[in-house]
Amino acid sequence: MDIPVAANILGTTGAVCWSVQLLPQIFINYRRHNTEGLQASMMLLWAVAGVPLGVYNIVEELNVALRVQAQILTFLSLVTWAQCLYYGKKYSVNKCITAVISLLLLLGGIETALIFALRVAKQRDLQWPMILMAVLSASFLAAGVLRHYWDIYTHRTVRGISFIFVAIDAAGDLFSLVSVVFESRIDVLGMVIYGTELALWIGVFICGLVFNFLPWITERARKEPEAGEREVALHEMPSSTSVFRTASGSDVVMRRPQQQL
Known part of the structure; x- marks a missing residue:
């Protein structure tokens, strides 16, 4: 299948954003030796979301950048989750590394098995498995961000999360969303996956404006x-x-x- 050049460029830009999105958050966590306010459940949900997202992008043969993007999301989410265990729950370094490696192997095995299974389903013209992958990935991504919404509602402030990370992630969602639009055929489910998270991040920005920036001014x-x-x-x-x-x-x-x- 011919992938338009615009889709590849935009998809690569989105993948680059998603490749570095969590790096500011990881650096801030390391620098302050604290993850208070950052939801460990959010990071774990994102790591799990990378599995159906990767399956969907690979089986649907979207541009290569989007296929790699999901794997990077899972890895960086698990690294950030390990920081929450280390700084928040005081786990040892060995326990954190063991937890990350174990989950990477488990999630990687599940994703590989699903890719082979859904390719067979696609050859048999079964549509519901791919719809399920899209729904699961969008649900896990949304649930991760919504978990932070509950923290914002409880404390009436946006805490523990880097706005640089939010901005880069939102940009990654935007570029990925537009790259799906530029595909040779418009993938509605792909647009739903990236559009849902983009809308939720815009909401976090608005909450930051109301609860953080305006009171500071x-x-x-x-x-x-x-x-x-x-x-x-x-x-x-x-x-x-x-x-x-x-x-x-x-x-x-x-x-x-x-x-x-």
Whole structure:
């Protein structure tokens, strides 16, 4: 099947975004030695979502970038999940590595088996298995982000998640979505997979604007006049009331009773 050049370029751009999307989050977790607010369940759901997403992209013979994209999603999600175990639950490094490798082998085996099975189903013109893969991948991706929505609702703030990561991931979804549109045939299910997550990330941006950015602007605007008033008051104070002169003046007051004695 001929893949249009535009689909390959856009798909590759989306894959690059998804290749580095979690790197800012991983770096922030490592730098602060903390994953508070980052949902481990979200990362695990994303790792699982990479399986039906990879199966769908490979069996449907979408561009190569989208096929690789799903594998990168699973790997980086498991690395971030391991950080949640290490920093949050205080697991040892060996336990985290063992958990990641075990899940990679398990998920990789399941994906390989499903690819062979669904290729046979596709040859027999069975459509429901591919629809199921699309629904599962979209559901797992959405459930992962929605898990963070619950944290936002509970704490009334967007915490523990890097907005750089969110921006790169949303860009990856956007480029992947457009690349599906440029395929030789429009894949509606593929558009649903990437469009769902893109919409949820836009919602996270809006929550960040409402709960994080606007209060920060308001607080900063309130503090600036107060700082200006303190500066004016300090300049208007006479030199005799400076901190140093007040201290020496108190010494004089303390010495007077001694002189009378």
